[in-house]
Amino acid sequence: MGVLTRELIEWRDKIRAVALNHGLDFFEVVYELMSGDEINEIAAYGGFPVRYPHWRFGMEFEQLDKSHAYGLSKIYELVINNDPSIAYLQESNELVDQKLVMAHVYGHSDFFKNNIYFGHTNRKMVDTMAAHAARVRRHMDKYGQETVEDFIDAVLSIENLIDPNRVFLDDKANRVSLPETDLEPVQVGRIRGKEYLDSYLNPPEYMAEEKKRLEAERRERQRLPERPERDVLLFLIHFAPLERWQQDIVDIIREESYYFLPQMQTKIMNEGWASYWHTKIMTEFALEASEVLDYADKCAGVFSMPPGNFNPYKVGIELFRDIERRWNRGQFGKEWEQCEDYEEKMRWDTATGLGREKIFEVRRLYNDISFLDTFLTPEFCNEQQLFVHRYNERTRRREISDREFDAIKLQLLTSLTNGGQPVIRVGDANYENRGELLLQHDHQGLDLDVNYARATLGNVHKIWGRPVHIHSYVEDKEILFTHDGAEFKDTLIA
Numbered sequence: 001m002g003v004l005t006r007e008l009i010e011w012r013d014k015i016r017a018v019a020l021n022h023g024l025d026f027f028e029v030v031y032e033l034m035s036g037d038e039i040n041e042i043a044a045y046g047g048f049p050v051r052y053p054h055w056r057f058g059m060e061f062e063q064l065d066k067s068h069a070y071g072l073s074k075i076y077e078l079v080i081n082n083d084p085s086i087a088y089l090q091e092s093n094e095l096v097d098q099k100l101v102m103a104h105v106y107g108h109s110d111f112f113k114n115n116i117y118f119g120h121t122n123r124k125m126v127d128t129m130a131a132h133a134a135r136v137r138r139h140m141d142k143y144g145q146e147t148v149e150d151f152i153d154a155v156l157s158i159e160n161l162i163d164p165n166r167v168f169l170d171d172k173a174n175r176v177s178l179p180e181t182d183l184e185p186v187q188v189g190r191i192r193g194k195e196y197l198d199s200y201l202n203p204p205e206y207m208a209e210e211k212k213r214l215e216a217e218r219r220e221r222q223r224l225p226e227r228p229e230r231d232v233l234l235f236l237i238h239f240a241p242l243e244r245w246q247q248d249i250v251d252i253i254r255e256e257s258y259y260f261l262p263q264m265q266t267k268i269m270n271e272g273w274a275s276y277w278h279t280k281i282m283t284e285f286a287l288e289a290s291e292v293l294d295y296a297d298k299c300a301g302v303f304s305m306p307p308g309n310f311n312p313y314k315v316g317i318e319l320f321r322d323i324e325r326r327w328n329r330g331q332f333g334k335e336w337e338q339c340e341d342y343e344e345k346m347r348w349d350t351a352t353g354l355g356r357e358k359i360f361e362v363r364r365l366y367n368d369i370s371f372l373d374t375f376l377t378p379e380f381c382n383e384q385q386l387f388v389h390r391y392n393e394r395t396r397r398r399e400i401s402d403r404e405f406d407a408i409k410l411q412l413l414t415s416l417t418n419g420g421q422p423v424i425r426v427g428d429a430n431y432e433n434r435g436e437l438l439l440q441h442d443h444q445g446l447d448l449d450v451n452y453a454r455a456t457l458g459n460v461h462k463i464w465g466r467p468v469h470i471h472s473y474v475e476d477k478e479i480l481f482t483h484d485g486a487e488f489k490d491t492l493i494a
Contacts, residue, residue: 004033008089011099011286018285019106023360024277026109027123028084031102033091039075040064042088046260047080048129052136052252054152076298077101077108081263083123085109096291100298103281107274114364115269117262120167125259132252139245148249154459155250159257160421161232164265167258228425228440233257235426241465250463264419265367272316273363275302279317308389308398310412315384319371322380323362324355369416376412378405386412414445422448427471437464441472448472448481450490457483 004012012031019026034042044061045051067073076097079087087105089098112118122128140148229235233254237247263270279299287295305311362371380386388402388411402408414420423442431438437460441448453470460468460483467484478493 004031004089007095008033008098011095012102015099015102015281015286016106018281019103019110019277022277022280023356024106024110025114026085026106027082027113029079029087029102029105029109030084031087031089031105033089036068036074036090036092037065039078039088039090040068043075043078047078047086048126050126050130050133052129052133052152053140054149056156077104079105079108080126081112081118081121081123081259082126083113085112086126094294096287096294097298099286100278100282100295103278103286104274106281107277108270110277111266111270111273111363115262115266115367116365117265117367121259121262122255128255132256135248135252139249143245148245151246151249151462152253154462155233155253157456157459158232159253160419161230161424162234162254162257162261163230164261164418166231166234167261224429225426228427230423230425232424232426232439235429236463239429240463242463246463262367265369268312268316268319268368268416269363269366269371270316271313272318272320275313275317276320276359305384307385307400315386318384319375319380320359320362322377323375324359326355327358328353328355330354369413372409372412372416376409381405381408417444422446424470431469434466436467436469439468439470441470443473447474450474450481453481454483454488457481457488458485461485 008031016029041061042049043064044057051057064073064075068075075090076093077087079085085105085108087101089101093101112121136148136152224239225235231254233250236242237250237254240250242250282295303311303314303317305314362375366374386408387400388404388407389398390401391397392399423444425440425442426437427440428438430436439460448470453472457468457470462485467482469483470481472479472481474490480491480493482489482491
C-alpha cells in the first residue's frame, strides 16, 4: 500500500474541484495506491480487507488473480460506501486511467451520499466490519474454526433472504409479527329462546362444527409468524434453536446483507451516474490531447455491449443522457424543433437547465426498477438495440426472439426484481404441529432451481434443527419440497 504521487495529488484536487463546480455533493474520498495483487485481495473481501475470515474470500481471490494473470479482466476502480469514501488506485495504471477512475469515484460517492436507497446504510462500515471480524475470531477461538466456518457456510447460502422494504420501517426493523396470546376460550354464539326450543335453534351438530371452525381460525391467528415473514434471517435469529454465538453469526451476516442491498438495487443507476460524470469531467477538463486514443480505447471496453448481453454501465449512462436531452428539449420546446443548426441543438441537449436538474432528481429518488420502469422508451430500446434474446437449442446460440417494447421492458424488470432471486417467506414455524419450518416461494413465473433448493434446504435444516419445507410451483404443478437433514424429496400437492 502506498501514498499518492505528487502528480496524482494535483490531479485529484483538480478533478475534485471540477466535480464540486458541477454540483456533485460527495463524501470526502481517501485514495490509496496499491498493486494489482493487493486490489484483487481487497476486491475478494468485497472491498473490506478487515472483514471476517472465511474460505470463500480466498476462493474469490484465486479467481480474480487468475483472471488478471491471464489478461481476462482487470479491476480499474474500487470504491467503498463509507464516510469518508475509500477508493483504491492500481499503481501500474497509466495516468489517464487514474484520472478516469478518480472522476468515476466522485460520481459513485455522490450517489452513495444522496440516493435514498443508501440512506439507511452504515457510513462507518469499515469500523463495523472490523468489529464483526473480531467477534467471529473470538467464536473460532472458543468453538473451533471448522465448526464456525461450517455454520457460516450454511447462513451464507441464505444471506439474500432479507426484506428490502424493512429498511424504511425503522420502528419495526428488528421485529417479527407475533401471534395473539392470552385469548379467551372459544365461544360459539347461541340463538336465545325458550329452553325447550334450544335443541332446534342451536342443533348440537351445528354447534360442534361451528366451534371446530372457530378453533381453526384461532390456530391460524396464532400461527408463528402471524403473517408470512420475508426477513428469514431475522426470524431465525429470534426463533431458531441457536446458541448465542450462532445467533451472533446470523446477525453479522444479516447486517452486512442489508449494507450491500442498495448496491444490488441500483447497479445500473450507480454505474451509469459515475460513468456520466467521468465522461463529462474527462472530455471537458482532464483529458490531454496525447491521451485521447488511450481514453477512447478504455471507454470502448467499458461501454461495449455485444448482442444478447446487458451492460449496466452502457445502459445507465445512455439513459441518464436520454433523460437530460428529453427534459432540455422540453424546456426549449419548438425552438429546438425548428433549429436547423445541428451543433446548436447538441449544445441545447447538454445545457445546464431542466435536464440537469432532472437527472440530479432521478439520482436521488430512484432505484434500477423504478428508473427503467419510468424512463425507458421504445425509441431508447431501438437506439441501444435492446431486444429479448433466447437460447436456441437447435442452433446452439442466443437469438433475438422479440423486438416489442413491452416484452423488452418486462424481461428487464423481471430480471431486476429482487436481484433476479426468488422471493421466499417464512410461512409457519410449527408446520403440521411438529415444530417443522415451512417456507413459501412467491412464484412469479420463475421456477426454483431444484438442485439449488436441495442444497439450500439442507443448510436451513442445519440452522433450524428439524425438517424444513418449501411450498412452490414447478411447471405449473404445486410442489412441497422437504429436507429432513438426510433426505430431500418433493411431494406433488393435488
